[in-house]
Amino acid sequence: MKSVFAAASLALAFAMAIPATANAASVVARVDISSQTMTVTQHGRVKYRWRVSTARKGKVTPTGSWSAKWLSKNHRSSRYNNAPMPYSIFYSGNFAVHGTNQVSRLGRPASAGCVRLDVSNARTLYNLTRSVGLKNVRIVVQR
Numbered sequence: 001m002k003s004v005f006a007a008a009s010l011a012l013a014f015a016m017a018i019p020a021t022a023n024a025a026s027v028v029a030r031v032d033i034s035s036q037t038m039t040v041t042q043h044g045r046v047k048y049r050w051r052v053s054t055a056r057k058g059k060v061t062p063t064g065s066w067s068a069k070w071l072s073k074n075h076r077s078s079r080y081n082n083a084p085m086p087y088s089i090f091y092s093g094n095f096a097v098h099g100t101n102q103v104s105r106l107g108r109p110a111s112a113g114c115v116r117l118d119v120s121n122a123r124t125l126y127n128l129t130r131s132v133g134l135k136n137v138r139i140v141v142q143r
Helices: 002-023 119-132
Strands: 027-032 037-042 045-051 064-067 070-076 084-092 095-100 115-118 137-142
Touching: 027 119, 037 119, 045 115, 045 119, 064 084, 070 095, 070 119, 084 119, 084 137, 095 119, 115 119, 119 137
Parallel strands: 027 137, 095 115
Antiparallel strands: 027 037, 037 045, 064 137, 070 084, 084 095
């Protein structure tokens, strides 16, 4: 009887661990609007810290937590005069993390709502996302 109980307990513990592991994002890109920074962690360890630009006055960068939805390496904005959005990681509707050539504006609100990074940093995050898979990347935006 003890062995049956032990086997059932072990099977239950194993079954409960699988969904938790499958749903846990291995990469988290955490954007802090107040400090205009992004901290990227992988398996809970900080890999990168970068300056970003979020929404300027009159625009909004939504706060919340999302899984990465889709990638576009050479994206162009359909809303803002075909503006380049290299290495885009879309996470909520038309909102994305992407590169910008306006690096002098990084570290302060300047975007139309997306999270903008130096192009080389956007490339790094894009390639990391491709390597671990969209479902394993979480974008978190907080004030």
